[in-house]
Amino acid sequence: MTPLAAEAITDAGTSQLVLAAVLGIIAVVLLIAWAKFHPFLALIIGSAVLGIVAGASAGDTIKSFTTGLGNTTGSVGVLIALGAMIGALLAESGGADGIVNRIVNSVSGSALPWAMAGVAALIGLPLFFEVGVVLLVPIVLLVARRTDIGLLRIGIPALAGLSVLHGLVPPHPGPLVAIANLNADLGLTLLFGIICAIPTVIVAGPIFGNFIAKRVPLQVPALVGAAPAAGGTGGTTTATTTGDDLGDVVEEKGGPRPTRNPGFWPAVLTVLVPIVLMLARAIAELTLDEGNGVRSALETIGEPIVALLVGVLIAMYSLGKRAGFNRQQTSAVVGGALPPVAGILLIVAAGGGFKQVLVDAGVGNVVADAAQDANINALLLGWLVAVGIRVATGSATVATITAAGIVAPLATTLDKPEVALLALAIGSGSLFFSHVNDAGFWLVKEYFGMTVGQTIKTWSVMETIISVVGFACVMILSIFV
Numbered sequence: 005m006t007p008l009a010a011e012a013i014t015d016a017g018t019s020q021l022v023l024a025a026v027l028g029i030i031a032v033v034l035l036i037a038w039a040k041f042h043p044f045l046a047l048i049i050g051s052a053v054l055g056i057v058a059g060a061s062a063g064d065t066i067k068s069f070t071t072g073l074g075n076t077t078g079s080v081g082v083l084i085a086l087g088a089m090i091g092a093l094l095a096e097s098g099g100a101d102g103i104v105n106r107i108v109n110s111v112s113g114s115a116l117p118w119a120m121a122g123v124a125a126l127i128g129l130p131l132f133f134e135v136g137v138v139l140l141v142p143i144v145l146l147v148a149r150r151t152d153i154g155l156l157r158i159g160i161p162a163l164a165g166l167s168v169l170h171g172l173v174p175p176h177p178g179p180l181v182a183i184a185n186l187n188a189d190l191g192l193t194l195l196f197g198i199i200c201a202i203p204t205v206i207v208a209g210p211i212f213g214n215f216i217a218k219r220v221p222l223q224v225p226a227l228v229g230a231a232p233a234a235g236g237t238g239g240t241t242t243a244t245t246t247g248d249d250l251g252d253v254v255e256e257k258g259g260p261r262p263t264r265n266p267g268f269w270p271a272v273l274t275v276l277v278p279i280v281l282m283l284a285r286a287i288a289e290l291t292l293d294e295g296n297g298v299r300s301a302l303e304t305i306g307e308p309i310v311a312l313l314v315g316v317l318i319a320m321y322s323l324g325k326r327a328g329f330n331r332q333q334t335s336a337v338v339g340g341a342l343p344p345v346a347g348i349l350l351i352v353a354a355g356g357g358f359k360q361v362l363v364d365a366g367v368g369n370v371v372a373d374a375a376q377d378a379n380i381n382a383l384l385l386g387w388l389v390a391v392g393i394r395v396a397t398g399s400a401t402v403a404t405i406t407a408a409g410i411v412a413p414l415a416t417t418l419d420k421p422e423v424a425l426l427a428l429a430i431g432s433g434s435l436f437f438s439h440v441n442d443a444g445f446w447l448v449k450e451y452f453g454m455t456v457g458q459t460i461k462t463w464s465v466m467e468t469i470i471s472v473v474g475f476a477c478v479m480i481l482s483i484f485v
Contacts, residue, residue, distance in 0.1 A: 013055070013064035013364045021058055025367040028054030029406060032358070033396045037441050043402055044347070047354035051361045058365040068364040069357035076356025079184045080177070081349050085342060086312035087175040090274070091131040092341035093319040093334075095139060097327035099271030100127055104143050106268045116153055117161045120144065121209035124165025125201065129173065129275050130315075132345070134447065136166040141451045148224045155222045159452060160213030160466055161205075168205045168470055171400060171435040172197040175278070175312060177348055178404045178434055182427035185359050185408035186415040190308050191286025193424040194279065196485075200428060200477035208469040220461050225453030266326035274322045278315035281306045348401070355405030362409040369413045382414040382422070383429040383482060387475050390433025398441030403434040421485035425478050432474035438467040 016024070032050035035041040041049075048069070055065030094100045104123050111119040120140075128136050140162045148155040170176050174183065174194050183190050285306020292299035304310060316338070324334035371385075389410050394403035407430045415423045438445050439460065449459040 012366050013060040013068055014058045016059045018370050021365060021367050021370050024054050024058035024365060025362065027057050032402065036397045036399065043399055044350045044354045047358045051358045054361050054365065060365060065361060068361045072360025073353045073357035076184060077353045080180045080352055083175050083180055083308055083312055084177055084345055084349060086316055087130055088341040088345045089316045089338045090319050091135060092337050093323040094130055094271060094275065095135060096337045097323040098265045099323050100139050102265045102268050103127060103271050108143060108147060116147065117157050117210040117213055120158050121161035121165045121205050124162040125169055125205055126275060128166040128169035129279060133166050133170045133444065137447060145224055154217045155224050156217040156220060156462060157213045160216065160462065161209035163448065164209035164466055164470065165205050167435060167467060168201045171431045172201050172428055172474060177352055178400050179427065179431050181352055181355060181404050182408045182430045185412055186423050186427050188423040188427045189420055191282045191306060192421060193427050194282050195286050196424050196481055197428055200474055203477055204470055204473045207473045208466050212466055212469055216462055220458050222454065266323045270322040270326055274319045277318055278311040281311035281314065282308060351401055355402065359405055359409030363412055371410050382411060382418060383426055383478060386411045386426050386430040387433040390430045391436040394434050394436050400434040404430055407433065425482050429475055429478045432471050432478060435467050436471035437464055439464050
């Protein structure tokens with residue numbers, strides 16, 4: 005097996021390395037779940053515990069951590085920032101509202117839950133989970149009030165559409181972290197992620213929503229004016245920037261907010277542009293020979309950073325200008341998208357450092373060798389590790405980072421499609437059974453006016469269904485690729 009680290013920072017034996025990994029992970033878990041430390045600090049301290057127990061010098065541990073932090077910021081941080089800019093323009097321009105209203109107003113009756121799942125998935129492509137919730141919950145409550153369909157039959161599909169995209173489809177932070185840590189192909193992971201997302205949304209959304217709505221009757225709560233200050237399925241408590249927050253930025257820096265909608269199709273096509281470009285790159289790499297001019301062009305424009313940058317530039321016109329923003333207002337919205345994601349960027353960066361210490365100490369190779377000796381499937385191992393960390397910490401991001409670091413050496417033995425599927429297996433595991441240690445749990449509970457027990461029966465079970473069905477789709481795809 006080819007090691008990922010050029011030179012190990014410790015010569016510790018297998019048992020010492022395993023103990024170091026266990027204690028490092030326990031430190032992260034306890035600091036987040038019990039001491040209520042921010043995951044950024046918990047990951048730094050956990051990296052130090054890992055390095056000390058493994059017998060690495062302080063200097064080597066720090067160097068390994070900062071190298072991983074820098075590499076992750078460079079490969080993932082820019083993509084998260086660009087994705088946040090598109091999401092902010094979509095939210096603040098009124099494009100997101102236009103998409104939701106157009107689709108919801110076009111269907112009725114039993115088709116509404118399916119429409120909500122579809123619109124949530126579409127809105128969820130560029131938006132972070134919590135922002136999607138803020139945008140969609142008022143629509144869910146309004147539709148539930150105007151129809152006799154029931155709150156959960158409409159709400160569960162919307163939440164499922166958002167959550168599946170958050171865990172399985174780039175450019176969301178979780179999938180991006182797994183892709184970067186495993187050196188997976190982003191376009192291929194995106195293609196497989198969308199394939200897995202469709203049946204997963206259907207099962208966890210309209211099908212489960214119809215089932216659980218009959219067993220957990222809910223009254224439609226009054227719509228609260230402000231979103232709870234909580235993170236999404238990432239499990240971290242961060243300041244959530246809503247459309248109103250961004251509007252304040254616009255008003256302070258560039259005058260009044262716009263009054264016209266950019267239009268349904270401009271908003272939809274803008275959201276899809278970076279996705280289509282990255283998918284085109286993946287398809288070209290699979291179907292065209294190297295050196296082909298068309299393939300070279302698609303590889304360039306479909307490079308994630310290029311595709312998302314093109315998406316931002318198009319969104320500045322198709323969403324910002326068409327909504328009535330002048331250049332100063334558009335700049336204010338784009339700039340206002342960055343502070344809210346700073347916490348996510350720091351967590352992801354620190355997670356990259358933690359992963360690098362795991363790799364450089366040789367822990368990943370130990371786990372990989374043990375998995376091969378025990379004949380454990382790499383996809384199953386990645387999913388199980390992510391499940392364990394997710395349940396313990398409540399953080400999908402921390403679960404993804406840790407699992408990817410542990411199984412990274414296994415990725416060197418897999419071909420390109422299998423590595424992409426490994427990233428998705430980890431993403432699926434990171435969504436397993438959200439409960440009271442996940443801020444997303446409380447966000448959903450408060451918005452839908454549920455008790456803790458009702459939230460577990462609905463939201464927590466839905467997340468578990470997403471995790472299991474998503475992983476099942478990954479395993480099915482592994483048979484054919």
